[in-house]
Amino acid sequence: MSITNQTALQLAAQLRSGALRVSEVLDACYAQIEAAEPTVHGYISLCREDAYAFAAKVQARLDAGEARSALAGVPIAIKDLICTKGIPTTCASKMLEGFRPPYNATVIERLHAADLIPLGKTNMDEFAMGSTTETSAFGVTRNPHNPAHVPGGSSGGSAAVLAAGEAPIALGSDTGGSIRQPCAYCGVTGLKPTYGAVSRYGLIAYASSLDQIGPMGRCAADCAALFEIIAGRDEKDSSSMDFPAFSAAAALAGDLRGKRIGVPAEFLGEGLQPAVAKALREAAERFRALGATVEEFPLPMLAYAVPTYYIIACAEACSNLSRYDGIKYGHSAAGARDLLETYILSRSEGFGMEVKRRIMLGNFVLSSGYYDAYYKKALQAKRMLQQAYFKAFETYDMLLGPVAPTTAPKLGESLSDPLRMYLSDIYTVTVNLAGLPALALPCGTDENALPIGMQLIGKPFGESALFAAADAYQRTEDAPLGRL
Ligand code: GLN
Secondary structure, eight states, X not given: OOGGGSOHHHHHHHHHHTSSOHHHHHHHHHHHHHHHHHHHOOEXXXXXXXXXXXXXXXXXXXXXXXXXXXXXXXXXXXXXXXXXXXBOOOTTSGGGTTOOOSSOOHHHHHHHHTTOEEEEEEOOSGGGOOSSSOSOTTOOOOOTTOTTBOOOSSSHHHHHHHHTTSOSEXXXXXXXXXXXXXXXXXXXXXXXXXXXXXXXTTBOOSSTTTOEEEEEESSHHHHHHHHHHHBSOBTTBTTOOOOTTOOHHHHHHXXXXXXXXXXXXXXXXXXXXXXXXXXXXXHHHHHHHTTOEEEEEOOGGGGGHHHHHHHHHHHHHHHHGGGOSSSSSSOOOSSOOSHHHHHHHHHHHHSOHHHHHHHHHHHHHHSTTTIIIIIIHHHHHHHHHHHHHHHHHHHOSEEEEESSSSSOOBTTTTTTOHXXXXXXXXXXXXXXXXXXXXXXXXXXXXXXXXXXXXXEEOSTTOHHHHHHHHHHHHHTOSOOOOOO
């Protein structure tokens, strides 16, 4: 099998045994990048020189029999909102064009310590705001399964490069679905971890109470191995928590016998593409065959999911993005005559339409006359949603649902109708509002051969159970690899 068709764990095993050299794996990835990028455009920038320089050190350690992690020597793609020292980090925005962070995000430090090798930075929606990777200031990414369609967003670049064989594993971030939805659209696997499970230090903020960095890969086992490396408390992020001894090996040893899986009935309601509903029913059957019980239960709070999420996310975003003023951070307008003009022109020039829309919405819901009516209400709804989930977990070990109501839309369809785009986040955003972990994995294709994704939602810090279920499911597949 060619190098670019393999899972990260398969590559790591061959790197350890000496059957493959780290430079060979890098060569294969960069060759595939050159072949695929003219169509896919999943990367904003590459860091080839750094990658080969680091690879030499990793190879020396592997030659000495020292593998610093289960993924030692494996190349990785990084979403371009995670700070990488000396390497451009743009958030896909003109506002940060040319920014080279003076420090690494904690997850990057952990990747280095585990000997994973960053290949480059992947495209995304500007400041992670969007569901299609079309709001990037540096051009759209195309879905490798059909370039007329979007790859999803906001981590669309990371998902697309996995599907196109341009990287074996990747990091994304998920504020309201940005790991899971592009995984679903591109036919790969990804985890949105429990809030606090992974350090956000060095992750450029969108909505701080919802943002989480997570692993994306060709299968659940790869994601579990990467999650083990990045998870855990970091003293630089006070919202991070000690992960109660997560072990990928232990997680994958679990099975589904006797597990109770709940399907929120509202997840199967109006607006769901029939092919997605059918794929989900078939997946439920397979979980039953693996020994689980699967049944529907009501989750009426779902009706409030989208407005609650967009009020909270925009409120936090307008505050987080106020730092880009042309002076402290980011693009600075050349022609400004005074301080106020510097602010106005820099922000007008630096931010794209979708980001501006959300800053305006956020300021509106936080303004004195509307705070109680919108922001405070949204916080109350968020609490109720969380309680509804906790109640479900009194009965069920995990929940199953679609990731998105449809498969990947065509390029250009969503931007003309932002409300429709927001509504398509209905199944993913509640997980972030409730701080829960959720794992997205492929479960078939629609009539146009576009991938369909499902998600398993877990209890806080219940990642192990999700990985066990997803891995058991993927082992029953003929072709489990999320690679074209
Ligand atoms: N599509 C959602 C939004 O636009 C989620 C984005 C994300 O998770 N970063 O806010």
